[in-house]
Amino acid sequence: MVKINRRQFIALGAAGVGTALIGNWLRQDISSQPLASSSANVFDVYQSSDGLLELDIIAKENPVNLTGRQAYLLTYNGQVPAPRLEANPGDKIRIHFANNLSQPTNIHYHGLHIPIMGNADNVFLHIKPGEKLTYEFQIPSNHPAGIFWYHPHLHGLVAEQLFGGLAGLFIVRGDLDEIPEVKAAKEEFLVLQDFAVDNNGRLINSAHMSLMMGREGDIITANGQVNPSLSLPEQGLLRLRILNASTSRFYRLALEDHSFYQIATDGGALNEPIEVNELLLTPGQRAEVLIKGDKEPRQYRLLNLPYDRGGMGMMGGGMMGRNNRDEPIVLATINYEAPGQSLSIPTQLASITALPEPQTVRSFELNHGMNPAVGMAFLINGEAYNHDRLDTQVQLDTVEDWEITNTGMMDHPFHVHGLAFQVISRNGQPESLLAWRDTVLVPRGETVRIRIPFRDFAGKTVYHCHVLDHEDLGMMGNLMINA
Amino acid sequence: MAIASVIGGAIYLTSAQGKSISNNTAIAQDTNTATLTSVWDKETEPAYSGTTEMTVYRSPSCGCCGGWIEHAKQHGFKVKDIKTEDMAALKQKYKLPTELASCHTTIIDGYVMEGHIPVDDIKRFLSEKPELAGLTVPGMPIGTPGMEARNIKQPFQVLSFNDRGEVEIFKEYQSY
Numbered sequence: 001m002v003k004i005n006r007r008q009f010i011a012l013g014a015a016g017v018g019t020a021l022i023g024n025w026l027r028q029d030i031s032s033q034p035l036a037s038s039s040a041n042v043f044d045v046y047q048s049s050d051g052l053l054e055l056d057i058i059a060k061e062n063p064v065n066l067t068g069r070q071a072y073l074l075t076y077n078g079q080v081p082a083p084r085l086e087a088n089p090g091d092k093i094r095i096h097f098a099n100n101l102s103q104p105t106n107i108h109y110h111g112l113h114i115p116i117m118g119n120a121d122n123v124f125l126h127i128k129p130g131e132k133l134t135y136e137f138q139i140p141s142n143h144p145a146g147i148f149w150y151h152p153h154l155h156g157l158v159a160e161q162l163f164g165g166l167a168g169l170f171i172v173r174g175d176l177d178e179i180p181e182v183k184a185a186k187e188e189f190l191v192l193q194d195f196a197v198d199n200n201g202r203l204i205n206s207a208h209m210s211l212m213m214g215r216e217g218d219i220i221t222a223n224g225q226v227n228p229s230l231s232l233p234e235q236g237l238l239r240l241r242i243l244n245a246s247t248s249r250f251y252r253l254a255l256e257d258h259s260f261y262q263i264a265t266d267g268g269a270l271n272e273p274i275e276v277n278e279l280l281l282t283p284g285q286r287a288e289v290l291i292k293g294d295k296e297p298r299q300y301r302l303l304n305l306p307y308d309r310g311g312m313g314m315m316g317g318g319m320m321g322r323n324n325r326d327e328p329i330v331l332a333t334i335n336y337e338a339p340g341q342s343l344s345i346p347t348q349l350a351s352i353t354a355l356p357e358p359q360t361v362r363s364f365e366l367n368h369g370m371n372p373a374v375g376m377a378f379l380i381n382g383e384a385y386n387h388d389r390l391d392t393q394v395q396l397d398t399v400e401d402w403e404i405t406n407t408g409m410m411d412h413p414f415h416v417h418g419l420a421f422q423v424i425s426r427n428g429q430p431e432s433l434l435a436w437r438d439t440v441l442v443p444r445g446e447t448v449r450i451r452i453p454f455r456d457f458a459g460k461t462v463y464h465c466h467v468l469d470h471e472d473l474g475m476m477g478n479l480m481i482n483a
Numbered sequence: 484m485a486i487a488s489v490i491g492g493a494i495y496l497t498s499a500q501g502k503s504i505s506n507n508t509a510i511a512q513d514t515n516t517a518t519l520t521s522v523w524d525k526e527t528e529p530a531y532s533g534t535t536e537m538t539v540y541r542s543p544s545c546g547c548c549g550g551w552i553e554h555a556k557q558h559g560f561k562v563k564d565i566k567t568e569d570m571a572a573l574k575q576k577y578k579l580p581t582e583l584a585s586c587h588t589t590i591i592d593g594y595v596m597e598g599h600i601p602v603d604d605i606k607r608f609l610s611e612k613p614e615l616a617g618l619t620v621p622g623m624p625i626g627t628p629g630m631e632a633r634n635i636k637q638p639f640q641v642l643s644f645n646d647r648g649e650v651e652i653f654k655e656y657q658s659y
């Protein structure tokens with residue numbers, strides 16, 4: 001295979017003005033030597049007290065230290081990632097939100113099972129620049145514990161605003177946190193994001209990003225840092241709670257010499273831990289793992305392994321905006337620390353039961369192509385998103401199966417707002433693992449069947465591909481849940 | 484003049500008006516119904532007298548390659564349309580560098596024409612008969628022939644490349 005002559009490209013580049021775009025940033029070789037930076041505990045944390053979590057959140061562009069240089073990112077309260085919010089089931093949430101961005105926006109509370117109308121998880125809200133809005137809702141008292149998150153969701157601008165940095169964790173504390181081994185484990189959060197900025201630290205214009213494939217950035221961060229260090233108590237357990245907050249980038253995680261004991265998916269705890277060597281997280285997905293400190297006490301690298309999410313019919317992709325696809329990237333470094341409490345992996349975590357048989361079965365086909373109304377677009381059942389069209393109407397207190405088929409050439413992670421579902425089968429093979437999810441990967445050429453209980457909240461919301469450029473380019477549908 | 488740079492496998496297209504880079508703009512906003520007219524319909528190389536027979540290889544699951552074939556036919560090309568599952572092997576066979584790849588691959592007059600190239604550029608290229616391997620529009624920029632969208636036109640460049648993988652700009656489209 002012919003190697004492209006990079007020198008030629010760069011020489012070409014030097015002739016123009018826009019040249020060194022990201023040259024300096026890339027010299028910070030993020031894919032090789034781990035040079036672990038300080039700590040992973042960088043978040044501002046807001047916890048509820050006496051049943052109330054109340055705070056101000058301001059969306060604004062702000063200078064942020066990104067790999068040792070100043071970058072002008074889009075932030076909540078000036079931070080990337082945004083402050084971590086923590087609440088308990090039953091708590092009231094009151095967020096005084098101000099939009100100081102130059103674009104309209106709103107907030108989606110990804111994975112929370114809360115009202116989808118009014119000033120709650122309402123993606124149809126349109127908060128103009130300079131406007132304020134108070135979000136107010138209650139976490140149901142039977143809400144599962146888990147990792148949820150908040151980010152903008154104004155159709156057409158979602159990818160751009162997330163890629164600017166707007167994302168934060170929303171943690172619900174509960175039963176899982178009270179399991180003795182989990183409680184005693186050392187808890188760390190990992191918010192994975194990627195960025196593309198120019199030499200002046202300015203975000204690269206959407207027009208120059210690979211929208212079809214879904215934009216990816218060269219600067220890959222965990223908690224806003226390149227390769228932060230985390231510590232794992234020798235003989236103890238590290239509880240790693242991971243969010244893929246990237247717009248399009250998939251993360252295929254592995255820790256040198258260690259396996260992961262996965263204890264939770266998007267929707268909270270699994271029934272029992274499952275030991276895995278790798279963990280694939282698509283945009284929007286979350287996972288929790290326990291890591292045993294039972295190896296030789298030294299440093300180990302948490303790696304992002306190559307993953308081909310399709311696109312061009314080339315080995316490994318071969319798309320603009322896709323980088324380092326052939327080699328693992330170090331996301332974080334895990335250091336053993338002084339022996340802590342000796343802990344073992346818990347055996348029982350939750351008691352998820354299978355859902356009853358569905359009343360209705362629906363089919364969804366994902367692809368991209370030419371649509372008479374909008375031209376080139378990403379499509380669900382041949383249609384690009386139309387704000388005014390109701391694509392799917394369901395009845396509250398029913399259970400449905402959705403069979404989602406990807407007939408295209410790229411992978412699409414399918415996300416349903418406000419609800420958790422169980423995967424029933426993949427390509428006709430029954431899924432044995434009982435788990436609650438809100439985002440599931442439908443690889444190109446494959447079919448995934450999910451079972452959704454429509455409970456508690458009626459109203460209009462959406463489902464879409466969580467490669468957010470695909471969502472912005474039409475791969476979204478309106479879902480009406482009738483009372 | 485704009486440039487293409489490949490860094491770490493990524494191609495970023497940058498404009499000479501570097502100022503525009505900081506100003507991110509909204510994309511894909513409304514979805515009204517309107518007939519789409521393509522800026523690529525106009526014939527700009529009416530005097531072309533070279534080869535008109537081309538073979539297009541595309542994946543059966545490609546949702547946009549067909550649009551490009553229509554564009555080629557409209558401009559007088561006769562297209563042999565071959566659907567194959569193994570585009571990767573095909574691109575390797577024609578020694579197309581990974582960084583320059585798009586969805587479909589066209590072979591004409593012994594040259595490799597990759598992706599959504601405006602076919603009048605292919606006519607210009609073939610008239611010159613250069614000692615090069617072919618042309619490419621890497622990726623799938625929105626707005627290119629077969630990739631027209633109502634309200635998005637991404638700037639793009641048609642690149643020429645040789646057997647050593649060296650690349651030059653053949654034509655660039657900032658606004659069109």
Ligand SMILES: [Cu+2]
Nearest residue numbers: 412465467470
């Ligand atoms: Cu998608």
